[in-house]
Amino acid sequence: MYTNNKLAKSVRLALLFGGASIAMTGTAVAQDQSAEAQAEQAQERIQVTGSRLNRTDMEGALPVTVISRDDLDASGDISVADFMRDTNFNSFGSYQSTSGSSGGGAAQVSLRGLGAQRTLILIDGRRAPTTPILGSGQDLNSIPMAAVERIEVLSDGASAVYGSDAIGGVVNIITRKDFDGVSFTYGVGRPTNEGGDTEEMSVLIGSSNAKSRVLLGASMNSRDVIYTRDRDYWYSPDAPGSSAYSNNFGMMLPIKDDNDNIIGYEHASSLGATNRLKHPTFGAAVPGLCTNGDDSDLFYTTGIIDDAENINTITCQYNHSATSANLTSSKNISMFGRGDYKINNDWNVYFNAALNKTKSFGRFAALPSSPWPGGAIEITPDSPNHPGNPNGYNPHATDPYYAALAGDTLSLYHRFASLGPRDNNVENTTTNFAGGFEGMIGNVGLDFGVRYVESRAINLGENYVVAGLAQPYITSGAYNIYDPFNVYDPDTGVATGESPVGLGMTTTTNRDMYSTVKEFYVNSNFDLWEMNAGVVSAAVGAEYREETYQDKYDLLSASGQVSGSSGASARGERDVTAFYGEMLLPVLDTLDVELAGRFDRYSDYGSDFSPKVAVRWRPTDTLLIRGSWGEGFRAPTLRDMSLEPAFSATYTSDEATCVALTGASCVGASNVQVNTYSMGNVNLKSENSEQLGLGIVWEATDWLNMSVDYYDIEITNSITSVSMATIVSCLRGLTSVCPDGLTRFTEGTPIPNPALGLGAAFAGNDVNAAIVGAQTGYVNIGVIETDGFDFNARTNFDLGWGRLSNNFQVSIVNNYSSNNGANAVGEYGYPKIRANLNNGLQVGDFSVNWNINYMDSQTETLQNGTNHIPSWTIHNLQVNYNAPWNGTFTLGVNNLFDRDPADAHLHGTSYDYYLYNPWGRVPYFRYTQNF
Numbered sequence: 063m064y065t066n067n068k069l070a071k072s073v074r075l076a077l078l079f080g081g082a083s084i085a086m087t088g089t090a091v092a093q094d095q096s097a098e099a100q101a102e103q104a105q106e107r108i109q110v111t112g113s114r115l116n117r118t119d120m121e122g123a124l125p126v127t128v129i130s131r132d133d134l135d136a137s138g139d140i141s142v143a144d145f146m147r148d149t150n151f152n153s154f155g156s157y158q159s160t161s162g163s164s165g166g167g168a169a170q171v172s173l174r175g176l177g178a179q180r181t182l183i184l185i186d187g188r189r190a191p192t193t194p195i196l197g198s199g200q201d202l203n204s205i206p207m208a209a210v211e212r213i214e215v216l217s218d219g220a221s222a223v224y225g226s227d228a229i230g231g232v233v234n235i236i237t238r239k240d241f242d243g244v245s246f247t248y249g250v251g252r253p254t255n256e257g258g259d260t261e262e263m264s265v266l267i268g269s270s271n272a273k274s275r276v277l278l279g280a281s282m283n284s285r286d287v288i289y290t291r292d293r294d295y296w297y298s299p300d301a302p303g304s305s306a307y308s309n310n311f312g313m314m315l316p317i318k319d320d321n322d323n324i325i326g327y328e329h330a331s332s333l334g335a336t337n338r339l340k341h342p343t344f345g346a347a348v349p350g351l352c353t354n355g356d357d358s359d360l361f362y363t364t365g366i367i368d369d370a371e372n373i374n375t376i377t378c379q380y381n382h383s384a385t386s387a388n389l390t391s392s393k394n395i396s397m398f399g400r401g402d403y404k405i406n407n408d409w410n411v412y413f414n415a416a417l418n419k420t421k422s423f424g425r426f427a428a429l430p431s432s433p434w435p436g437g438a439i440e441i442t443p444d445s446p447n448h449p450g451n452p453n454g455y456n457p458h459a460t461d462p463y464y465a466a467l468a469g470d471t472l473s474l475y476h477r478f479a480s481l482g483p484r485d486n487n488v489e490n491t492t493t494n495f496a497g498g499f500e501g502m503i504g505n506v507g508l509d510f511g512v513r514y515v516e517s518r519a520i521n522l523g524e525n526y527v528v529a530g531l532a533q534p535y536i537t538s539g540a541y542n543i544y545d546p547f548n549v550y551d552p553d554t555g556v557a558t559g560e561s562p563v564g565l566g567m568t569t570t571t572n573r574d575m576y577s578t579v580k581e582f583y584v585n586s587n588f589d590l591w592e593m594n595a596g597v598v599s600a601a602v603g604a605e606y607r608e609e610t611y612q613d614k615y616d617l618l619s620a621s622g623q624v625s626g627s628s629g630a631s632a633r634g635e636r637d638v639t640a641f642y643g644e645m646l647l648p649v650l651d652t653l654d655v656e657l658a659g660r661f662d663r664y665s666d667y668g669s670d671f672s673p674k675v676a677v678r679w680r681p682t683d684t685l686l687i688r689g690s691w692g693e694g695f696r697a698p699t700l701r702d703m704s705l706e707p708a709f710s711a712t713y714t715s716d717e718a719t720c721v722a723l724t725g726a727s728c729v730g731a732s733n734v735q736v737n738t739y740s741m742g743n744v745n746l747k748s749e750n751s752e753q754l755g756l757g758i759v760w761e762a763t764d765w766l767n768m769s770v771d772y773y774d775i776e777i778t779n780s781i782t783s784v785s786m787a788t789i790v791s792c793l794r795g796l797t798s799v800c801p802d803g804l805t806r807f808t809e810g811t812p813i814p815n816p817a818l819g820l821g822a823a824f825a826g827n828d829v830n831a832a833i834v835g836a837q838t839g840y841v842n843i844g845v846i847e848t849d850g851f852d853f854n855a856r857t858n859f860d861l862g863w864g865r866l867s868n869n870f871q872v873s874i875v876n877n878y879s880s881n882n883g884a885n886a887v888g889e890y891g892y893p894k895i896r897a898n899l900n901n902g903l904q905v906g907d908f909s910v911n912w913n914i915n916y917m918d919s920q921t922e923t924l925q926n927g928t929n930h931i932p933s934w935t936i937h938n939l940q941v942n943y944n945a946p947w948n949g950t951f952t953l954g955v956n957n958l959f960d961r962d963p964a965d966a967h968l969h970g971t972s973y974d975y976y977l978y979n980p981w982g983r984v985p986y987f988r989y990t991q992n993f
Contacts, residue, residue: 115644410501808827
């Protein structure tokens with residue numbers, strides 16, 4: 063029985079000074095207790111992820127999985143991101159740093175498949191900063207592996223404790239605290255396939271005594287870039303990457319006045335492939351790069367000519383796989399330190415600080431001429447680059463086919479290969495400082511302090527083309543599309559011997575991103591009254607934090623002048639005030655009820671209240687039955703609310719609009735374009751969720767324990783991007799699933815205007831007339847539902863000559879659907895089952911770890927059938943030897959049988975990088991020396 067006495071106060075001090083963790087060390091207890099009693103009592107009250115209450119049983123009413131430091135080392139992974147991506151809770155995969163993505167440099171985890179934005183990442187119980195690179199969720203790359211003591215995964219909603227984002231679950235990363243001595247680790251990994259080499263090193267220095275503890279550390283881990291050409295399932299000479307944005311001519315559509323006179327031309331991309339030239343020999347290809355018989359790795363021709371059937375599909379293709387990277391390189395350098403000092407018998411002061419810098423490099427193929435301001439590169443009749451200009455560069459200009467086009471303006475599908483590939487370098491620096499006091503005032507335990515976190519990222523992109531500078535060079539002929547690797551003198555038509563790089567048409571793009579958090583917090587633990595079955599304990603607390611966010615693109619990119627690079631800037635700030643409370647009521651000796659509630663007030667959109675009830679019943683010493691119900695929320699991100707307007711000419715097949723703009727109905731791909739702006743929505747509200755959890759834990763024997771948990775989650779008011787088609791359908795009353803706050807603009811209303819919100823304007827102000835403009839963006843709309851099971855079985859055998867342990871975890875998703883639609887489970891990207899089996903054998907100074915990761919098969923639905931995506935099983939093997947001089951040698955192989963991504967051979971150069979990785983077989987070596 064736990065009562066309010068001197069011993070109780072001592073146990074609480076032990077909890078405070080030892081840290082809130084599952085494995086506690088009693089560093090401050092009452093003087094009149096024996097060492098054995100102190101240790102026993104200090105173990106009685108613990109605090110686990112999902113609650114701020116101190117409790118007496120590790121197995122609580124909520125499902126928490128603890129990943130130890132030994133588990134992390136046994137995986138062979140060099141980063142927290144790599145490890146978490148392979149867990150069974152990461153149901154449908156999660157984002158990893160991919161070349162070609164605006165989120166390069168970041169990595170995330172998505173519990174229950176609900177998205178990283180609905181998974182809360184904590185560091186020592188406090189929320190990690192929003193990644194500025196993606197604008198939502200947290201970046202696991204900013205957390206050094208060497209600093210981690212363990213990871214606690216709460217696979218249940220926890221908004222009642224932590225606030226926003228904790229819908230799919232919580233990942234609490236507990237950093238190292240207790241360490242005496244010096245430890246040095248170095249390791250390397252060398253994949254048997256090209257690319258992806260890894261390196262890791264770390265040093266830890268720690269010291270502790272009766273009054274203080276100090277830990278300092280530094281680490282580095284890196285993984286090299288993986289190029290598309292380095293994997294045979296992405297690239298081979300027989301199956302190169304294919305892009306028509308290579309060097310092809312297309313037709314422009316004439317713009318006529320009321321008297322049927324041609325007054326200009328517009329891009330005819332709406333006609334698809336039908337707008338391309340069909341020369342009897344060259345097809346659409348520009349004579350030169352693709353048509354001179356050169357077996358180049360970059361340019362090649364495809365298609366056929368069949369005069370009898372009037373078929374001509376010859377086009378020039380660009381092999382983007384030859385130069386682009388698939389996964390970015392990453393390098394993480396960090397320094398961290400923490401410590402605490404015992405001021406007196408009642409109070410302790412603590413601090414921690416970390417500096418982490420992540421660098422990544424990604425390479426895209428050379429720039430395509432899409433998107434291009436105005437729609438496409440124009441080749442005017444007077445340009446030396448026009449194929450029908452007899453004084454131009456085309457040696458076949460007198461050909462009757464080209465001669466017939468001499469007076470027409472043509473378009474060009476082009477690849478600026480002569481300017482080199484696009485390289486993107488991202489550097490993200492995260493600083494984290496926290497300090498506070500822990501102690502007792504009477505019988506109340508207090509923890510209060512401050513925290514400041516800043517994450518700053520810079521993305522520099524090289525070899526991007528400023529369209530307004532490139533077009534004049536193409537028109538004048540200084541840039542020769544028939545021989546683009548040389549600059550030409552337009553007056554003489556002779557190559558100057560200079561590189562097109564010197565023309566100055568390229569720019570270095572810049573994207574400046576940051577997010578900051580300033581936080582003040584106070585938490586208290588105390589006992590209220592005693593019931594027949596024990597003491598009612600409680601925790602109450604408050605938090606105040608200020609958040610800022612910025613994602614700023616350079617002016618050329620933001621204004622759409624840089625081909626291949628665009629983006630809308632965003633910037634916002636807000637403050638959040640929260641109050642929370644929990645109570646643990648021991649109703650019976652075998653039955654506990656936990657009540658929790660939290661109120662969050664956001665300065666920009668409003669407030670939310672999140673309640674939770676959890677019940678734990680232990681009918682026998684070996685059986686525990688648990689259940690929980692709660693409500694949660696996800697606040698709209700600052701990016702979603704503050705995104706600046708970005709222009710796009712949205713295609714539509716809307717009948718009234720087609721008739722108004724073309725005089726005829728839309729047929730096939732003949733869509734028309736409407737000026738549209740996508741932007742943030744200041745009227746966004748929070749998402750809301752309701753969660754139910756039920757579970758059984760059975761400690762069958764001293765060598766076997768098992769658990770099974772069921773979860774059911776429903777999300778309403780889901781934040782999602784809405785299209786112009788949806789907005790128009792809602793305004794016309796053609797659909798019932800519509801967001802609030804849509805506006806019908808008066809014709810002639812100047813847009814963009816974020817103050818107007820989302821909506822559309824129609825000709826003559828008739829909602830059924832042609833669409834003349836629209837503002838799209840994020841809205842609250844729709845419902846997401848999912849439910850499933852988690853099963854865990856652990857065994858531990860003493861074999862006499864050694865110890866064998868096994869841990870089997872499997873997650874089964876029963877349903878995942880939105881807006882009452884079909885169940886997506888089993889479809890491509892939505893595997894039904896993910897499982898892990900970890901086996902460890904310890905024999906003397908040797909240990910062997912054999913880890914197996916399984917992902918279920920999937921079905922990809924196609925227009926003409928289905929693809930079967932087979933299951934994916936990866937075997938990771940590791941052997942350790944503990945040397946007599948306190949050193950440890952580790953040899954291992956991840957992906958022992960060199961399994962390719964399960965879908966790699968189905969999609970050319972693409973694969974589902976949320977689910978799979980392309981590293982292949984990775985032998986590695988690691989050595990750790992302790993002093």
